[in-house]
Amino acid sequence: MNHTLFSQxxxxxxxxxxxxxxxxxxxxxxVFVPSSSVVPSKDDGSYFVNAGMNQFKPIFLGTTEPGSDMAQLKRAVNSQKCIRVGGKHNDLKDVGRDLTHHTFFEMLGSWSFGDYFKREACVMAWQLxxxxxxxxxxxxxxxxxxxxxxxxxxPDEECREIWLSIGVPGxxxxxxGMKDNFWDMGDCxxxxxxxxxxxxxxxxxSANxxxxxxxxxxxxxxxxNLVFMQFNRELDGSLRALPACHVDTGMGLERLAAVLQGVSSxxxxxxxxxxxEVIQQVCDCPxxxxxxxxxxKHSIDTAYRIIADHSRMLTxxxxxxxxxxxxxxxxxxxxIMYRAFMHGFALNAPRGLLADLVPVVVDSLGEAFPELVAVPHQMQDVIITTEQRYSEQMKETEKSMKKALKASSVPHQLSTQEAERIVKGFYGSTTNADLLSLCAESMGVQFDVDAFHNHGLQQVRRSPTSVRSLAKERPALNQYEVEYLLQRGVPPTDDTFKYSTFNSDHPILNCDGKFAECGKEGEVVGVILDRSAFYSEGxxxxxxxxxxxxxxGCRMxxxxxxxxxxxxxxxxxxLRGSLSVGESVIMHIDQDLRHKSACNHTATHLLNFALRKVLDCDVWQAGxxxxxxxxxxxxxxxxxQISADEIERISDEVNKCINAHSEVYRSTVALxxxxxxxxxVKLDQEVYPNQVAVISVGRPLDLNADESSERYSLELCGGTHxxxxADIGGFVISYFHGSGQGTKKVTALTGASAKRVSVCHHDSWSLILFIEG
Structure with missing residues (x-):
């Protein structure tokens, strides 16, 4: 690279x-839109957020919440946290081996949502x-x-002509082709x-x-990369035009910084x-x-890159x-954490190196992502605890590996069958595939971890206890049909009546071919109303x-x-008779089922409150x-670690809220x-409308009041409560799953179910609580 080009x-x-x-x-x-979490929303699969456009997918698909800030967006800009570990965009095997790949990177992005298109996007990019x-x-x-x-x-000749008109020589x-200049998120x-x-x-x-x-x-x-979002790839691979055209641009900060700082990588x-610098100081290495x-030599620089990259991703x-x-x-x-620990051996890293890097990363990224500044000490505690466990388990895994290799007829190669025996504890303590693959890598042993995982999946598929349930296909709407209905003047459904307990009659709306003009007895049909008192799943x-x-006389x-x-x-x-478009209906909601759901939903809010109070730390709702x-x-x-004593205190705290006979208030306020x-309390990944429902337990919401007095819960929520x-009638934790680290799950019962359990077990919840670690 000619460094003089960028000296300025x-x-x-x-x-x-x-x-x-x-x-x-x-x-x-x-409009500046803060980076979303790297944890995807429930509809975005099992991989990390790996592109800036993820949080804007509802706009591309036409499924934004009406009245939300996102629905009003025309132009946006941000710097998105991205992690690529697994899935289509998986760089893990190359990270540290070369000078370009990362598990974590920042994507500088700009967007137009049905506003400007190709020309403006190209002009602004060139100008910047x-x-x-x-x-x-x-x-x-x-x-x-x-x-x-x-x-x-x-060919996109329009785009070519735009660049020529800007002044770029032909x-x-x-x-x-498609590989380089057609962008998609995946198979659909x-x-x-x-x-x-x-x-x-x-x-x-003069080079070609x-x-x-x-x-x-x-x-x-x-x-x-400037992407012109024009299509949606369907499940069959075909392309369908989006309701509106959008622009999605992305530029990696790390790569741009290398260019503008005049460095080679x-x-x-x-x-x-x-x-x-901190790695060198702590490890006293070259x-x-x-x-x-x-x-x-000795993979020292590779270890530098892997540990530095992984410290950013983990933080x-x-x-x-x-x-x-x-x-x-x-x-x-x-x-990723285990991998960083393992590569520390090349630098003779003392225990605690990875934890020492957290403040350095926070100093680098905290200005852009302030959520990192709040919890550095807790992050260091997690790393220290995990490193202790890693050290103990890796020693046992190495012992088992050596025994398996000694019994193997092929030196320096671990078969899938032998790996399975090691994991199950045949040669000593049980272990996991992560430790096994890292152990093999450190010992120079060939082990195909992908083949091992595929073997496990095949075993599950062949298992007689493995049951696949296929739900019967039901009527559904997609974004194209929603757009079509709006264009035909079909009014949106007013479902604010779902918070009422009465039934009403409303006209059925013509879906113009989406549903038949007449439904007959025994058929399953989709019905859209101008008003509804039914609560839709959410x-x-x-x-x-x-x-x-x-x-x-129709009954359905x-x-x-x-x-x-x-x-x-x-x-x-x-169930009886036929239904025609234009008829009126009377709604009969199963009030018993709704009341039980409402009890459990309010109890969920109280549980969230109790977790935060008892654990005295941040709690992120995962589902x-x-x-x-x-x-x-x-x-x-x-x-x-969450102890059995803490779980009991959490349950007691929820019952304390129930026994306080506190009013539950619903308010609608501007977001x-x-x-x-x-x-x-709100969900980070949720897109809320401009007017939001607030559920307050203990006292009504007053935006001007002093918040020093106790309130049991305050959450944004559109559910029924x-x-x-006192209507909840009791709360019992029936199951708690949570390893020392990782996602934890609480299952609980309320009302009559909770009372029956209490009676059966002499009012001692601890006798029926199942704790899985």
């Missing part, structure tokens, strides 16, 4: 680079790079989508053609730059140098030299409530059940209620399920007036 930019710190990006787009009427960051224009190349005949997609504008979802801006880092102008681009020449660096920037491959993940555990994202956090609470009837059972966009869809089975039979509450906490309330905590 070397004074730009990564913090300054980030702030200039955000300020530039703010000056072009973009050349005028603000002062990158020489003659060192920039651009690519555009070259088309795909199989999908019937033409010999630096190149077409590329929003997607579209893209254009990329690249930097020529010293290649001769097009060929070098297609070959992935390291002398050319991709800087910025991301690891030489100020995002990593302070971490390397300084970081940037070597890779065979040039990296960010724990800042969002993730801790090492056995399943899901918690298991991935554990694997917030962890199941939908209401009941019946609807007509004066013409309500099987399910779902809300898509602004419409509520009632799935009904016609909940509320139905008439029971409540299930999943949560994460940086507290590594901007309540979101900064010091005691408010009891009017007084």
């Amino acid at each position: 930019c070397r004074r730009l710190s990564s913090k300054k680079i980030r702030s200039q990006f955000l300020d530039f787009f703010r000056s072009h009427d973009h 790079l050349t005028e603000v960051y002062k990158i020489p224009a003659d060192q920039l190349l651009v690519t555009y989508f070259g088309g795909n005949t199989e999908l019937g997609l033409e 010999n630096r504008v190149f077409p590329l 979802g929003p997607c579209g053609p893209c254009t990329e801006i690249h930097l020529n880092r010293g290649l001769d102008a 730059l097009h060929e070098r681009l297609m070959a992935g020449d390291p002398g050319i660096t991709e800087l910025w 991301n690891y030489d920037t100020d995002l990593f140098r302070p971490i390397f 300084p970081y030299g940037g070597a890779t491959g065979s040039d990296d 960010v993940a724990m800042g969002d409530g993730l801790v090492p555990g056995r399943k899901g994202l918690d298991a991935r956090v554990r694997h 917030g962890g609470q199941v939908a209401d059940q009941g019946e609807m009837t007509t004066v013409q 059972q309500v099987l399910d209620v779902q809300k898509t966009g602004v419409f509520v869809l009632h799935t009904c089975r016609l 909940s399920s509320v139905n008439p039979e029971r409540l299930v509450f999943e949560f994460r906490s940086l507290k590594t 901007r007036d309540i979101e900064a309330h010091p005691h408010l 009891v009017q007084n905590t």
